[in-house]
Amino acid sequence: MTNKARAASAALVVDARGMRCPWPALRLARAMREAADVLLLADDPQAWREVAALAGERGWTLADGAEGGWRVRRD
Known part of the structure; x- marks a missing residue:
């Protein structure tokens, strides 16, 4: 597993692609x-x-x- 994949796996992933x-x-x-740590995926400009x-x-953050x-984090 790469460092990037490991870092993403620690966060809750929210897939909002296709949503406006x-x-x-x-x-x-x-x-x-x-x-406290979320990876938000979104494609709306x-x-x-x-x-x-x-x-x-x-x-x-x-x-x-x-x-x-x-990546959104609560401090």
Whole structure:
């Protein structure tokens, strides 16, 4: 297993590909209720803005994750 695959496996994966905003951000918010580390996969071009705003409001750390996704962590 590669380091990237190992890192992704530690996070809860939320697959919101094919969903339009605001659904990816809503799915992320729901997942973050129970998990402190989420890999969000989304392909809507507007998702980045929505996810970044949500993370900023909640004080979550946001970083690029797997292709087409973002790693979101609660500190």
